[in-house]
Amino acid sequence: MKFIVGFTCIIFTFLLIACSKNQTNFYQDAEDPGLAIFSNTQNNIMTCYANGKAWRTGNRIAYSGFGGGTNYEIYIYKNTTTSFYDTVQISWDGNFENNSNRDSRISLTIPFSKNFLQSFNALEGKRMAFDTTQGFYTASIGVFNEQSNKGWGSINFLNAHIDSIRPKDFRGKISGLFEAHFATGEISRGRFDHSLNEGNLLIY
Amino acid sequence: MKYFSLTIIALVLLVCACAAQSYIEPIIGSRFALNNKAYKFLQVNIGAQYSFRKSKNYDILLQGLISWPIAKSSTVKAYTSNPSLPVDASVEKTTKPYTFSFALGHRVTLFGGEQNNYLALLIYTGVVYEQMLVSYAYDKQNYIILNPDKTQNRANIFASGGFEYLHKLPKGRLFAQLVIASPPFGGSIKYPSTFGFITALSVNVGYAIPLTKIKTTQNN
Numbered sequence: 202m203k204f205i206v207g208f209t210c211i212i213f214t215f216l217l218i219a220c221s222k223n224q225t226n227f228y229q230d231a232e233d234p235g236l237a238i239f240s241n242t243q244n245n246i247m248t249c250y251a252n253g254k255a256w257r258t259g260n261r262i263a264y265s266g267f268g269g270g271t272n273y274e275i276y277i278y279k280n281t282t283t284s285f286y287d288t289v290q291i292s293w294d295g296n297f298e299n300n301s302n303r304d305s306r307i308s309l310t311i312p313f314s315k316n317f318l319q320s321f322n323a324l325e326g327k328r329m330a331f332d333t334t335q336g337f338y339t340a341s342i343g344v345f346n347e348q349s350n351k352g353w354g355s356i357n358f359l360n361a362h363i364d365s366i367r368p369k370d371f372r373g374k375i376s377g378l379f380e381a382h383f384a385t386g387e388i389s390r391g392r393f394d395h396s397l398n399e400g401n402l403l404i405y
Numbered sequence: 406m407k408y409f410s411l412t413i414i415a416l417v418l419l420v421c422a423c424a425a426q427s428y429i430e431p432i433i434g435s436r437f438a439l440n441n442k443a444y445k446f447l448q449v450n451i452g453a454q455y456s457f458r459k460s461k462n463y464d465i466l467l468q469g470l471i472s473w474p475i476a477k478s479s480t481v482k483a484y485t486s487n488p489s490l491p492v493d494a495s496v497e498k499t500t501k502p503y504t505f506s507f508a509l510g511h512r513v514t515l516f517g518g519e520q521n522n523y524l525a526l527l528i529y530t531g532v533v534y535e536q537m538l539v540s541y542a543y544d545k546q547n548y549i550i551l552n553p554d555k556t557q558n559r560a561n562i563f564a565s566g567g568f569e570y571l572h573k574l575p576k577g578r579l580f581a582q583l584v585i586a587s588p589p590f591g592g593s594i595k596y597p598s599t600f601g602f603i604t605a606l607s608v609n610v611g612y613a614i615p616l617t618k619i620k621t622t623q624n625n
Contacts, residue, residue, distance in 0.1 A: 228596055231555045232545055239484070239549045242597060330488040357486040359551070378486040378549055391486070392549060 224396075225260040225274065235298050239392040241360050241376040245274060247293045249307070249379075249391030251342050256388075258295035259303040274303075275375075275395045279317050279404040286312040289321070291375075293393070297343070305343060307388060309356060309379070311336040317404065321373075324361035331355065338381035338388070345386035354381035354388070363397060373397035426458040427616045428577070434609030436472045436504070439585070441600045444479075446502050448472035450609055454510065462518050466510030468529060472605075474501035474538075481541075483548035496543040496550055502603055506533040506586075512569065521573045526566075527582060533563040533589050535602050554598050561589035567607075578613035 226244040230236045235255025236248040245261040258274035278290040292308040312335060313320045330353075331337055337351035356379040363373030375395050381388040395401070431453050438446035452470030459465060476499050483496045508531025517523030537557045541550060567584030588602035 226597075231553070232549075238553055240552050240597070242552065328486065328488065328492050355486045355488050357484055357492060359484060378484055380486050390549065 220265045220269075222263045222265070223260050224263055224271075225258075227257070233390055236390065237392065237394075239378065240394045241374070242394065243374055243376075243396035244394045245396060247275065247295070247307075247391065247393035247395070250389045251297070251307075251340070252345060252386045253389075255298040256295060256305070256307075256342065257298055258293050259301060271400050272303075273401050275393070275397075275401055277397070277402050279313065279402070287315060287317070289313040289317070306339075306341050307381070307391075308339045309336070309381075310339070318363055318365060321361060321363050324358040326358065327361075328357040329355060338383070340381065340383065340386075340388065342386075345383060350384060352381045352383040352388075354379065363402070369399055371397065371399045371402055428456040428458070428613040429616055430454045430456055430466075430580075430611045430613045432468075432470065432582075432609045432611040434582070434607055436586075436603075436605045436607045438502075438603045439606055440588075440604045444477050444500060444600055446477060446500075446600075446603055447475045448502060448504065448603075448605070449475065450607055454611075456512065456613060462514040464512035464525075466508075466512055466527075466529070468506075468508045468510055468531070470504075470506045470508075472502075472504035472506075474503055476501045481550060481553075483543050483550045485548050487547055490547055494543060494548050496541050496548070498554070499540050499542075500554070500600065501538040503536045503538065504533060504603065504605075505535075506563065507531050508533075508563075508565070515568075523571050525569045525571060527569050527584060529565045529584075529586075531563065532560065533586075534558070534560040535589050537598075537600060537602070552597065552599075554600065555596065557594055557596070557598060557602070559589040559591055559602060561591045563587045563589055565607075571613075577615055580611050580613065582607065582609040582611070584609065 225246050228238045230238045237246050248257040261274050263271045276292045280288045288310055290308050290310045292306055294303040294306050296302050296305050333351040333353050338354055358377040360374050360376040363371050366372055379391040434450040436448040436450050450472050454466045454468035457465045479498050480495050481498050482493050484493050508529040510529040513526045515524045515526050539554045539556050565584050565586035569580050569582045571578050571580040584607045586605045588604050
């Protein structure tokens with residue numbers, strides 16, 4: 202009986218692994234050790250230096266079949282407010298290189314007009330600087346925990362585009378560069394390149 | 406490298422075992438990339454081959470060839486998130502393909518074997534090392550290149566083939582070759598490169614200098 206249960210567990214585990222697909226491509230940047238190249242080909246990755254140490258998002262893994270779903274590396278949260286502007290938070294989940302746990306996060310929060318798609322698509326080709334009053338960064342990273350403190354910095358959106366295919370069905374892409382500064386550390390040479398769909402977009 | 410060296414030793418032993426009328430044939434020419442249309446790579450061929458005449462219609466060749474690049478420059482974009490700098494900057498990109506090959510060849514006379522001018526079929530197989538050297542000139546501290554290429558290297562076996570026109574002279578043979586060479590085997594580059602290893606068309610000229618006394622009864 203134990204053999205049958207054990208054998209079934211092994212087969213089940215094997216099927217789960219066999220039915221997963223890594224949708225992230227990491228191509229090493231020759232100039233910045235540990236970081237991915239800056240691309241706009243939807244490699245589904247963000248990398249940067251956090252206090253000089255390479256940090257990257259986890260791989261985007263899509264599981265098919267029973268219990269299917271996708272582990273995304275980027276989430277875009279739209280928070281509806283009663284004020285003139287809503288807010289949008291772009292969050293990247295990951296860790297330092299060679300650590301596959303996604304237990305740290307870098308986020309950017311920016312004010313958005315009420316028309317989410319129009320505002321998002323207007324980011325394309327735009328570079329923005331934040332002084333923590335009109336947008337800010339937060340970070341929960343091992344070497345410095347700034348989750349409760351706002352960081353300042355800038356971001357350059359090379360691509361930012363979402364199409365509404367059907368209700369609650371979106372397709373898009375986002376890529377660019379960013380840097381952030383906190384009281385106890387800094388994030389430098391950040392670059393991101395992602396495809397987007399309804400799984401990344403959490404609209405409240 | 407071990408594989409490369411063993412192949413060369415094997416080829417040398419094989420050819421040296423075939424004692425025959427022999428020539429040394431310096432070669433010079435040009436090599437044009439048939440793929441990589443965006444780059445139009447051009448190289449200069451310099452090399453030499455030993456020719457061992459086995460019969461009036463068949464030579465065994467041992468060829469070493471170096472293909473030096475003529476650098477190709479282009480412009481790509483780099484970007485920055487630093488608000489105090491321009492959003493993007495033009496970057497000069499230089500790409501240089503180097504190719505070194507060592508091959509065992511066969512020269513089979515197709516037409517005119519009894520005359521002063523004749524046409525031959527060439528087939529080579531051997532080992533090749535190709536380096537696609539990429540460099541960028543830009544402000545690396547402040548800018549990051551979008552979709553950069555990087556230097557690629559590969560050593561593997563290759564094959565080539567073509568035709569050769571030969572003209573007999575009192576002391577040797579003058580020849581012109583048209584040869585198509587494969588890139589190093591091993592599939593596509595596992596990186597989002599804007600180029601691939603080169604499939605090349607070579608146009609070469611050379612002169613066969615006899616190393617042993619030419620037999621009067623045999624066509625030189």
